[in-house]
Amino acid sequence: MNCRKIKFGIIGLGLMGREFASATARWCHLPDFAMRPEIMAICDVNDTAFPWYLNNFPTITQTTTDYTALLANPDVEAVYCAVPHNLHEQLYCDIIRAGKHLMGEKPFGIDKKANDKINECLRQHPGVFVRCSSEFPFFPAVQVIGRMLENHEFGKIIETNSGFLHSSDMDTSKPVNWKRRSATNGEYGCMGDLGIHACNMPFRADWNIANVRALLSDLVPERPDGKGGITPCDTWDNATLFCEASGEDNLSFPLTVKTQRIAPGQKDTWYIEILGMKKSARFSTKNPKLLEILDYTNGSQAWQNVDMGYETAFKSITGGIFEFGFSDAILQMWAAFIYELHNGKPLSKFAACVTPAEAALSHRLFTAALESHKKHQVAIL
Numbered sequence: 548m549n550c551r552k553i554k555f556g557i558i559g560l561g562l563m564g565r566e567f568a569s570a571t572a573r574w575c576h577l578p579d580f581a582m583r584p585e586i587m588a589i590c591d592v593n594d595t596a597f598p599w600y601l602n603n604f605p606t607i608t609q610t611t612t613d614y615t616a617l618l619a620n621p622d623v624e625a626v627y628c629a630v631p632h633n634l635h636e637q638l639y640c641d642i643i644r645a646g647k648h649l650m651g652e653k654p655f656g657i658d659k660k661a662n663d664k665i666n667e668c669l670r671q672h673p674g675v676f677v678r679c680s681s682e683f684p685f686f687p688a689v690q691v692i693g694r695m696l697e698n699h700e701f702g703k704i705i706e707t708n709s710g711f712l713h714s715s716d717m718d719t720s721k722p723v724n725w726k727r728r729s730a731t732n733g734e735y736g737c738m739g740d741l742g743i744h745a746c747n748m749p750f751r752a753d754w755n756i757a758n759v760r761a762l763l764s765d766l767v768p769e770r771p772d773g774k775g776g777i778t779p780c781d782t783w784d785n786a787t788l789f790c791e792a793s794g795e796d797n798l799s800f801p802l803t804v805k806t807q808r809i810a811p812g813q814k815d816t817w818y819i820e821i822l823g824m825k826k827s828a829r830f831s832t833k834n835p836k837l838l839e840i841l842d843y844t845n846g847s848q849a850w851q852n853v854d855m856g857y858e859t860a861f862k863s864i865t866g867g868i869f870e871f872g873f874s875d876a877i878l879q880m881w882a883a884f885i886y887e888l889h890n891g892k893p894l895s896k897f898a899a900c901v902t903p904a905e906a907a908l909s910h911r912l913f914t915a916a917l918e919s920h921k922k923h924q925v926a927i928l
């Protein structure tokens with residue numbers, strides 16, 4: 548098949564920049580794709596990041612510490628931007644204004660004001676394809692849950708619990724970094740870091756969220772500064788959002804969304820649990836092969852353990868019985884971005900990246916959560 552290359556620039560060559568680059572190197576896992584990403588330009592203010600990219604990607608012809616130079620390169624068609632949250636508004640708007648397609652990182656603006664500006668810029672440039680990264684829906688078990696939602700298999704929803712839990716911040720000797728400072732990570736704290744991941748399935752299910760009661764915790768208010776001193780760590784560590792949600796039947800149900808950086812025993816746990824009158828389902832990355840389903844239509848209270856393999860949305864050369872992991876989810880997410888860019892529509896409802904409208908909804912939710920916690924009240928969205 549004649550496979551067109553789409554020339555990418557990466558701005559922000561840290562943790563996530565490397566994940567994208569590695570995914571492009573594994574594109575051969577995805578047969579039958581009409582388009583493939585090729586990295587041709589890289590940018591980071593820290594040029595010590597360049598050698599890993601240059602050693603592994605001979606297609607790179609531009610390295611720069613100035614992102615405007617990358618945007619001025621007429622050969623760059625699309626950009627992956629993975630930089631600290633305080634830079635999202637300026638860089639995403641400049642990328643969109645330069646006419647480059649954009650995969651942006653969450654939270655898609657440090658706060659609601661920044662997110663509004665990005666969306667305004669997008670409205671002025673409708674020809675640019677823009678999506679936000681969130682890879683967890685691409686785990687095979689979550690794709691099954693997505694199809695169950697599409698087919699209305701749950702019946703009336705009783706309740707839903709979703710979340711994303713980390714634990715490395717339990718180590719109080721861990722030095723502060725930009726993700727632990729309000730100025731660079733944002734007032735949302737853990738919600739800005741983990742929230743879009745925790746909300747992506749409820750948002751994609753088109754559930755309306757009417758209001759939220761939030762409880763936020765700042766468990767570690769200061770941390771080592773990495774230079775022998777101690778410095779404020781002024782971001783929320785943990786957030787629990789109790790939301791009133793409803794589906795297309797307009798019947799409300801509780802939706803609990805947890806984002807925690809201090810969750811004992813949870814290294815990197817993304818989970819979703821949907822309990823319904825006909826069927827229930829749950830999945831956690833703690834046990835990534837296991838999909839649990841309870842089918843009450845036969846009258847029994849029996850959770851079934853379904854052993855999932857590499858049953859992906861986008862066809863892969865990897866055998867269907869093999870295990871699926873984080874970097875596979877990243878590859879599938881990038882397949883969804885490239886597929887939708889090429890075809891103008893996603894492969895399916897749940898095999899798609901987070902849209903700017905969904906990112907905007909997350910900002911309404913997290914802004915309401917901040918208000919709720921501050922006033923000890925329910926906040927209306």
Ligand SMILES: NC(=O)c1ccc[n+]([C@@H]2O[C@H](COP(=O)([O-])OP(=O)(O)OC[C@H]3O[C@@H](n4cnc5c(N)ncnc54)[C@H](O)[C@@H]3O)[C@@H](O)[C@H]2O)c1
Binds near residue numbers: 558559591632
């Ligand atoms: N999808 C996910 O699972 C996931 C996971 C972690 C982080 N993220 C998101 O990715 C983004 C980046 O996080 P990360 O973990 O890769 O951070 P990181 O600190 O590892 O990398 C950020 C990079 O941006 C560079 N940078 C800073 N200012 C810059 C500028 N003006 N121009 C160019 N480069 C600049 C830094 O030097 C650094 O190399 C954030 O929005 C974060 O929330 C997403």
